[in-house]
Amino acid sequence: MELDGYKWRTLISQVRLGKDEYRVIRPARRISHGSLSESWHGAELDLDEAAARELAVAWWLASRSPRSLVYLPYRTSRTTCERDCDCRSLDLVLLHHSLQFPLSRWKSVRARLGAGVPHTVKTPPNAFPVLGREDRLGYPGDLNQLRPGIAADTLFLVGSRHAFEVESDNVRDVAEDGPALIGEAPGRHYCAELGLGPTYVTYPNSGLPGGMLHVVLCEDPEVRTRQK
Template identity: 45%
Template sequence: MKLEGERWRTLVSTVRLGRDEYRVVRPARPLAHAPLYLSGHGAQMIVDKASARELAMAWAFAIRSARTLVYLPLRHTQYACCGYGDGTEALQDLVLMHDTLAFPASRWKDVRARLGQGRPHTVDILGLPEVECAEYEAEALRHHGAADTVFISGSRKALALEGNALRTLVEECPRHMHENPGTHCCAEISAGEVGDWLHVIYCAEHRVHV
């Protein structure tokens, strides 16, 4: 399934804290199967086909949205499937953003509490661009955490480069899994100095249908 041309249904909120104003975009419906947690192997996210698609659309939108916090509320996902770890790790939300936004993570708890219902908005997805590693070799994403949330930030180039793995996950892996039952399919996203810090894994039990 190609992402380009897909339509992502979202909710848009504008939150003011003091003199600062923040625009937050999140999916119109919570992702049903996308538990995200931290382990000794970095961050692990276990997805089914629908949640992988939502994540990829959010990432594609984040690449082109330098002034927006892209928020995926994942702490209350319906499934607690686990990859690495012992299954007791606390679930996390996910925020994607450009580093130029310079958003202080310490403010996130207050921003999240003020989101309200949000305004419905449909985004036409342009897809995840294919880029060569050599072209953006100096670019790197960063990660940090606050208020039970994983923040991933970087330049447009860095987000585009790491989006390659998500494009493959969504556009190629479902067919590969259908033709090769039992195959491990994942996206490994680098952040900081860790080559596969965020590991997005298709759930072995709920890969396609939930």
């Protein structure tokens, strides 16, 4: 399914803590089937087709909303993926580094979200840029690289617009191309490995043991059942 012109129904909350106010954007409906987990080897995000589209639009939105936190509550979602591991379930927040948001505040912000105001996000044509190899190169300390952090059972990915755009084509590929390819070959593994820092460096004190986010597209459970 093409993502150009895709409409994502969201809720927007303005949360004030002391003198600071934070704008949080989250899905209006519970995420259909998604699971973000952290284990000894890193972070893995398992999504069905609908949840993959939501992630792609949220990714695009985060790159263009430097004053917002884009919140995907995966801990309350179901999952179609078959997994057998001792994993820690996490939510996901995408945000621009210029916010300088203290991760220690997230638990208080999340508790004050309230009902939120309905808002529909629509992606424009050619929303996801395709970058060349020279545009993807970075160096240690480069602000144009995504930085991970974990707080209050939430994985945070923090970076500039360019940092999100570097990986946006991989996110788009899972949402747009992955479902058809899995349909052609049920049971195949289809994923994207999103780099967190140059050459997948593991950042100290991030709370994340691996240097990438492994995004896996789950096979439709009805298709899987028919193949057995």
